Amino acid sequence: MACGDDDLAEGFRSAPVALALSRHRIIQACNRAFAALFRAEADALAGRSLALIYPSVDAFADVVEHWLGPLRDGAEFADERFMKRGDGDVFWCRVAGRSLTPADPLARAVWSFAELPTPPHLDQALSRRERDVACHVARGRTSKEIAKLMGLSPRTVEGHRLRLMRKLKVSNAAELNVRMGGGVI
Structure with missing residues (x-):
């Protein structure tokens, strides 16, 4: 039928x-x-x-x-x-x-x-802004580039990056970039 x-x-x-x-x-x-x-x-x-x-x-x-x-x-x-x-x-x-x-x-x-459940390396009670910054970090963008795209000051973006580093337990920006690179396009 x-x-x-x-x-x-x-x-x-x-x-x-x-x-x-x-x-x-x-x-x-x-x-x-x-x-x-x-x-x-x-x-x-x-x-x-x-x-x-x-x-x-x-x-x-x-x-x-x-x-x-x-x-x-x-x-x-x-x-x-x-x-x-x-x-x-x-x-x-x-x-x-x-x-x-x-x-x-x-x-x-x-x-x-x-x-989907947020991957464990991203699921650390990230705020909406931190998730947005994380998306840009995963693409290898600098704080200055992220600030321009999000309409924020570079200093504010740096604050979000710092909180991401603490939550994800990484010690520098290079480790954060590696950690954020998994699966995000």
Whole structure:
């Protein structure tokens, strides 16, 4: 027995996995699980940039270079990263995607999202700001670069780095960079 369009649409809306369809990185449709995960109304997300669910505009921009090759090849690409809910809460998430148009990978794509426990090396009761700084540290950015991206003073970023070092029990910035590099893209 074949499914009709109404059955497929309801299946998408009711799927237990957070799903979104995008065109050129704009959310075209998302299901109830996606809306619940990101603490937003599904209707309010349609037509909005996927940047909305990234911890920073920079993180949204950086991910493209990692995904384009596999998406162009027609493969699924997945990684784990910090994402941001509608209320600003930052959480660890597995993101998987596949292009529906490999010749133009971001023209049409389908994405799934699954919240994961924060990895032990990052799960030390980090504040939202510390998590945001941690994302940038993982990308090898300097305090000055992070400050500019986050609209903070370099001294404030240094304070967050220092607290991260204490919480993660590392003694210098090089060890912090190594510790933060695991799994974050």
